[in-house]
Amino acid sequence: MQASSRAAETLFIAATLGLLVFGCHRGPADAEPPTGRVVLIGGRLAPASGVEDGEWRKVAKDDANTRFSGLATITPGNVATLRVAWTFKTGIARGHEAAPLVVGSTMYVVTPFPNRVHAFDLKAPNGTPKWTYEAHPEARAQGVACCDVVNRGAAYDDGRVFFNTLDDHTIALDAATGRELWNTKLGEVARGETMTMAPLVVKGRVLVGNSGGELGVRGWLTALDARTGEIAWRAYSTGPDADVLIGAAFKPYYAGDRGVDLGVHSWPPERWKIGGGTVWGFVSYDPELDLLYYGTANPGPWNNEQRVGDNKWTSGIFARRPADGSAVWFYQWSPHDLYDYDGVNESVLADADTPNGPRKLLFHADRNGYLYVLDRANGQVLSATQFGHVTTSRGVDLTTGRLNYVAEKQPHVGQTVHDICPGSPGAKDWQPMAFSPKTALLYIPHNNLCQDEEGMQANYIAGTPFVGEAIKMRPGPGGNRGVFSAWDPLGAREVWHIDEDLPVWSGALVTGSNLVFYGTMDGTFKAVDAKTGALLWHAELDSGVVGQPITYRGPDGKQYVAVFSGVGGWAGAVVPAKLDVTDPTAALGFVNAMRDLPQRTRAGGTLYVFTLP
Amino acid sequence: MRAPSLLLLALLSAAGCRRERRSFSEPSPLQARVERAEPLPSGEPLSHFLDNAWAVSEGARLFGWYNCAGCHSLGGGGGMGPPLRDGAWRYGGAPADVHRSIVEGRPNGMPAFGPRIPDYQTWQLVAYVLSLSGRLRLDVEPGRPEAIAIGKPPVMVSKKLPSAEPLPEAP
Numbered sequence: 001m002q003a004s005s006r007a008a009e010t011l012f013i014a015a016t017l018g019l020l021v022f023g024c025h026r027g028p029a030d031a032e033p034p035t036g037r038v039v040l041i042g043g044r045l046a047p048a049s050g051v052e053d054g055e056w057r058k059v060a061k062d063d064a065n066t067r068f069s070g071l072a073t074i075t076p077g078n079v080a081t082l083r084v085a086w087t088f089k090t091g092i093a094r095g096h097e098a099a100p101l102v103v104g105s106t107m108y109v110v111t112p113f114p115n116r117v118h119a120f121d122l123k124a125p126n127g128t129p130k131w132t133y134e135a136h137p138e139a140r141a142q143g144v145a146c147c148d149v150v151n152r153g154a155a156y157d158d159g160r161v162f163f164n165t166l167d168d169h170t171i172a173l174d175a176a177t178g179r180e181l182w183n184t185k186l187g188e189v190a191r192g193e194t195m196t197m198a199p200l201v202v203k204g205r206v207l208v209g210n211s212g213g214e215l216g217v218r219g220w221l222t223a224l225d226a227r228t229g230e231i232a233w234r235a236y237s238t239g240p241d242a243d244v245l246i247g248a249a250f251k252p253y254y255a256g257d258r259g260v261d262l263g264v265h266s267w268p269p270e271r272w273k274i275g276g277g278t279v280w281g282f283v284s285y286d287p288e289l290d291l292l293y294y295g296t297a298n299p300g301p302w303n304n305e306q307r308v309g310d311n312k313w314t315s316g317i318f319a320r321r322p323a324d325g326s327a328v329w330f331y332q333w334s335p336h337d338l339y340d341y342d343g344v345n346e347s348v349l350a351d352a353d354t355p356n357g358p359r360k361l362l363f364h365a366d367r368n369g370y371l372y373v374l375d376r377a378n379g380q381v382l383s384a385t386q387f388g389h390v391t392t393s394r395g396v397d398l399t400t401g402r403l404n405y406v407a408e409k410q411p412h413v414g415q416t417v418h419d420i421c422p423g424s425p426g427a428k429d430w431q432p433m434a435f436s437p438k439t440a441l442l443y444i445p446h447n448n449l450c451q452d453e454e455g456m457q458a459n460y461i462a463g464t465p466f467v468g469e470a471i472k473m474r475p476g477p478g479g480n481r482g483v484f485s486a487w488d489p490l491g492a493r494e495v496w497h498i499d500e501d502l503p504v505w506s507g508a509l510v511t512g513s514n515l516v517f518y519g520t521m522d523g524t525f526k527a528v529d530a531k532t533g534a535l536l537w538h539a540e541l542d543s544g545v546v547g548q549p550i551t552y553r554g555p556d557g558k559q560y561v562a563v564f565s566g567v568g569g570w571a572g573a574v575v576p577a578k579l580d581v582t583d584p585t586a587a588l589g590f591v592n593a594m595r596d597l598p599q600r601t602r603a604g605g606t607l608y609v610f611t612l613p
Numbered sequence: 614m615r616a617p618s619l620l621l622l623a624l625l626s627a628a629g630c631r632r633e634r635r636s637f638s639e640p641s642p643l644q645a646r647v648e649r650a651e652p653l654p655s656g657e658p659l660s661h662f663l664d665n666a667w668a669v670s671e672g673a674r675l676f677g678w679y680n681c682a683g684c685h686s687l688g689g690g691g692g693m694g695p696p697l698r699d700g701a702w703r704y705g706g707a708p709a710d711v712h713r714s715i716v717e718g719r720p721n722g723m724p725a726f727g728p729r730i731p732d733y734q735t736w737q738l739v740a741y742v743l744s745l746s747g748r749l750r751l752d753v754e755p756g757r758p759e760a761i762a763i764g765k766p767p768v769m770v771s772k773k774l775p776s777a778e779p780l781p782e783a784p
Contacts, residue, residue, distance in 0.1 A: 143684065143693055143722015214683070214693075456677065463724055465683020465693065573692070580699045583690020591690060 052512065054553030059099040059153040059198040060432060061550070063285040064349040067434035069551045072513035073559035074612060079515055079527045079537045082610050085560060086126035088118070090605035093576045095568015097430070098153040099198070099507065099548035100607065101161075102562075103175065105555045106130060108161050109607055112568065113142055113149035115165045119178060123555045127609060131178030137167035144192045144463060146214040146588075147570035148577070152282075152430070153198035153548065155206065157226055162206050164195035170208050170224055182229030186210070192217045192463045200283040202292065202322045205232055209279025213297040213342065214588070216274035216466035219314070221283075221294060223325060233325035237277030237296040237313050238263045244313060245325045252329045253379040254401035256310070266310040274460055275307065276300035277314035281344030281430060286360065289377055291319045291328060293349070293362060297342035301458035302424075303468030305413055310335040315343040317364065319379060329379035333366045334403055338410055339392060339453075340424040340469075341367040348435045348442065349376060352490065363489045365433055365444050367426025368403060370396060373489055385492040387485070388427030388446055389476045391419055411469060413455040423451035423473045425503070425570060425590065432548060434508040434516065439530050441495055442487040443516045445504035447571075448476035449593055471589025481593060484508075484518055486533060496533035502597070505571045506563070507548030519545020521572055522600040523565060525608070541565035541608060544572055544601040558611050566605030567597070576603035659708060662736040663749055672741025675734050679726065689745035694723065698745035706748065711739045 052070030061067050074082060090096070094112040101108045107120040107127070115137055119130040142149050145166060154163040160181060161173045168187030173180055186208065187193035192215025199208045205223040213219065219237035224230065235245040240261045252258055259265070264272055277296040284293040296318065299311035316332035334341045348363040362376035369390035373382045384396035392409045396402065411417050428446040435442050451473040458468025475481045482500035487493070506519040514530035521544040527537040544567030551561045567575045573587050574594050584592035662668040676682050684694035695703065704714050715735050718725030730738070743749055 139720045140722045140724075143724070146693060459678060459680060461680050461729075464680035466680075467683055470687055577691060578696065578699070578701075579686075579692065580688075580690035580696040583686050583688030583696070583698060585688050586686040586690025586696070587692045588686075591686075 055104070056100070056102040056550040056552045057156050058200065059101070059155070059548060060282055060284075060346065063200070063202070063287065065282055065284045065346045065432070065435075066348060066350075066437070067432060067508060067548075068436050068510050068512075070512035071551050071553055071559045072511060074511065074515060074551075074561065075513040076515060076529055076536055078612055081613055082527065082537050082539070082561070083613060084539070085609045085611040087609070088120070088127050088607040090116070090118075090566070090607065092116075092566070092605045093603040094566070094605070095148040095150045095572055095576065096547050096564035096566030096605045097150040097569055098564060099550050100562045100564070101154055101156050102550070102552040103156050106175065107562070108154055108156065108175070109564070110151050110154045110163045111605065112151050112566075113137060113145070113166045115151055115163070117154065117161065117163060117173060117178065119175070127607075133173055133178045133180070135165045135169070135171060137165040137169070138189055141167040141189045141194055144189060144212065144215055145194050145196070146211070146465075148568040148573040150196050150569055152196060155199040155201050157201035157204075157206075160226065162199045162201065162226070164197060164199065164208055166194050166196065168193050168195050168210070170195070170199065170206060170229070172206070172226070172229060184224060184229040184231070186222055186231075190463050191215075195280075197280045198282065200285065201226055202285045205322055207283050207292065207294075207322070209283075209294070211278050211280040213276040213278045213280075213300055214302075214465050214467055215463065216300045216460050217276065217278055218273060219276060219278035219296055221279045221318075221320075221325070223322065235318070235320060235325045235327070236263070237279065238267070238272035238275040238311075240264055244327065245320070246327045249321070250327045250329070251378070253331065253381075256335075256400060256402065257312070257330050257332065262310070262312045266312040268306075268308055271307050274300060274466065275311060275314065279344065281342075282346040282432060284347045284349050284362075285322070286349055286376060289360065290321060291376070292322050293317060293319055293347045293376065295333075295343040295345060295347070295364075297344050298337050298340045301460075301466045301468040302340050303413065303455045303458050304336060304338045304411065305455060306458060306468065307336075311337065315341055317343060317347065317374075317379075319376070331374065331379045331381065331401060333364075333370075333372070334368050338405065339420060341426055343367070344430065345426075345428060346432045347376075348433065350435060350437070350489075361489075363435065363442055365428045365442070365446070365487075367422065367429065368393060369422050369427040370403075371442075371444075371487060371489065371492070373492070383492050387444065387487060387494065388483070389421045389448060389450070390427070391421040391450070411453050411455045413457065416452055416454045418452045419450055420453060421450035421476055422447065423449040423593075424471060424588065425449060425473075429503075429505070429570070431505050431546075432507040434510040436510040436514070436530055438512065438514060439486075439510075440488065440490070441530065442489055443508040443510050443518075443530070444485050444487055445506060445508050445518055446483050446485065447503040448478065448481055448483050449473050449503065450476045451589060453589070467588065470585055472584045473589045473593040475593060482520070484528075484533075486516075486530070498528065498533050498535075502594075503571050505544075505546040505569055509549040509551060509561070511551055517549040517551075517561060517563070519547070519549065519563060519565070521546065521567055521597060523567070525549070525563060525565070539608075539610070542602075542606045543567045543604045544575070544597070546572055554611075561610045563608055564605060565608060567601050567603060572597065574598060575601060659736075662740045663708060663743065665740065668737045668740045669744050669749065671734075672737040672739070672744075675730075675738050676741055679730060679738075681738070689742070697742050700746040700748075706743070706746070708739050708743065711742050712736065715739070
């Protein structure tokens with residue numbers, strides 16, 4: 001039984017796309033949308049994907065990053081009977097943030113450090129292991145991983161499995177045997193570099209980026225030849241245009257992004273060399289426009305007074321050509337970021353038919369608290385609407401594209417600033433949202449956290465933290481630390497939301513039968529109704545869920561749902577790393593908001609696979 | 614405050630330059646430490662540091678200056694590195710063990726600071742680290758104020774980067 005993702009329903013959304021410009025100042029709680037809202041009369045929103053294959057070949061299911069599967073055997077009517085089919089213990093206590101992949105009749109998972117890859121034969125009963133690969137990363141890499149020693153998943157292409165190790169290797173394995181085909185070292189642990197992101201393979205190029213924005217690491221995205229592991233190109237996020245691969249093709253939409261070597265001149269002298277802008281989120285790809293999209297992380301150090309200027313090209317988004325990496329456009333979500341608002345959150349690609357013709361869109365829920373709709377052909381911001389509680393800015397100026405910061409909330413050395421919302425993990429961190437073409441809604445796991453902070457001088461010593469802010473986080477308004485919401489991106493409004501006590505640090509999954517899956521940090525895995533948010537099923541897992549749920553059709557024709565449990569990540573490291581909850585600044589201030597977590601769940605990684613009886 | 618920070622800076626840059634010019638015959642950072650090993654200023658007992666409130670407060674300042682706080686957190690509650698205030702030790706909580714952790718590093722990501730930190734400062738750091746878990750006499754321990762930045766170091770202004778040279782790996 002399968003449904004087609006082409007079955008996109010026609011949507012009648014009141015508004016014209018030309019007027020998407022609005023609502024920047026509005027909080028989600030406002031009942032009446034402001035005038036001038038998006039009208040898309042008879043308009044329709046559909047993702048770029050084709051017929052449902054029942055597999056899950058990429059962490060986000062497709063290049064558009066939808067996390068939508070057309071599978072519909074598990075329905076709102078029968079999900080209450082969903083039960084565990086099999087489980088697998090990884091034997092690793094740290095945060096399990098990866099998405100499993102399913103290709104043909106094999107499932108692949110990559111674990112947190114020490115980055116083992118397990119393949120399971122789905123034709124055999126109960127997840128029979130097929131092979132295991134040991135990456136043996138350098139032990140010292142653990143000391144420079146800012147936010148637990150996580151890994152966000154592998155990539156599959158043409159008989160090969162690709163993944164990154166914490167000590168900066170990209171490795172290709174033979175998907176059938178687990179044999180290593182190539183192994184390329186891309187960065188230096190001694191300089192604080194790690195790799196945690198899931199690669200994306202586009203046209204025979206494996207796209208990978210680095211982590212380490214808390215250690216003055218200079219960010220890059222690198223393309224490797226999928227056959228040989230040779231570096232095809234590397235695009236830095238800071239420095240001269242030649243390093244950033246900015247050339248004649250670069251046509252940013254906003255004037256502020258045009259100029260020569262802005263990646264040098266928007267920094268104090270030499271600071272771009274240790275300026276961050278790492279690339280640790282998900283990459284999207286539009287085959288028609290032939291453009292890659294990915295975000296760049298925060299500038300370093302967090303102490304903004306040590307890096308006067310816009311700090312390009314950090315906390316923004318690049319569109320590039322996969323062939324040579326050349327930049328086509330860039331937009332900066334948070335110019336001169338003040339709060340560690342990394343710009344790496346995933347971009348979901350969708351097309352809209354409008355009365356004025358078709359428009360290619362990109363949806364992005366940023367750490368800074370705004371849900372952006374961009375024209376992904378040229379980087380124009382069509383709307384930017386607050387989807388969480390925001391005190392640090394008042395909207396986005398759609399003529400200049402700039403975020404309007406609130407001056408009183410700017411952190412300074414030796415002065416405590418209170419009620420900074422969202423806090424550093426943002427209204428949403430890495431935890432990826434899902435998009436359903438059937439409901440035309442985004443399903444967003446997010447945080448509701450605020451913080452008090454005080455700036456301090458940050459010293460650069462290579463391979464050690466370069467931060468310079470003392471932070472204490474706490475729950476945002478309402479006291480709930482997390483939210484799971486359904487969002488209408490064209491109407492720029494929230495449709496429903498669920499308050500969660502803990503930050504929702506897991507990814508989201510949506511299916512063709514209008515079921516949405518996500519997990520909580522105390523170990524509850526939930527299925528809710530995509531249209532109403534009504535809770536339809538839940539299971540208590542061994543440990544908190546910070547992984548990315550997926551669904552697939554097994555060789556037996558049944559639909560399965562799989563997810564890692566294993567609490568950790570920046571929000572959950574307090575549990576496996578046994579951080580001391582009496583220090584409010586532990587884990588860069590996150591521990592202050594998570595003091596109760598060690599009582600509510602325990603560490604340990606388990607892969608869960610569910611199906612109907 | 615200014616003078617010691619400049620001195621530190623000078624020491625750090627000196628260390629950086631030496632490493633850049635090093636030849637194959639030069640001693641490794643560890644050997645270098647043995648050569649200059651003077652655990653304590655002449656004739657002074659360990660208690661000079663551990664019973665000394667000033668040493669503890671200097672240690673607190675250095676804990677920020679050398680970026681220990683970035684990994685272990687300002688109050689020692691941990692983050693990228695393990696907590697240092699919970700009384701649990703992976704490598705021992707005796708003063709000599711803590712000294713060794715700082716100088717030689719530890720394999721799972723504790724960098725070897727040996728050649729970068731003058732030995733008297735390493736002992737001041739030891740004193741501060743031990744104070745975090747209440748291992749020193751109460752009267753020499755720093756208060757635990759409710760301010761955000763527990764044990765935060767005073768502001769030090771430097772235009773130059775203290776060190777662009779990575780710290781050596783732990784053995």
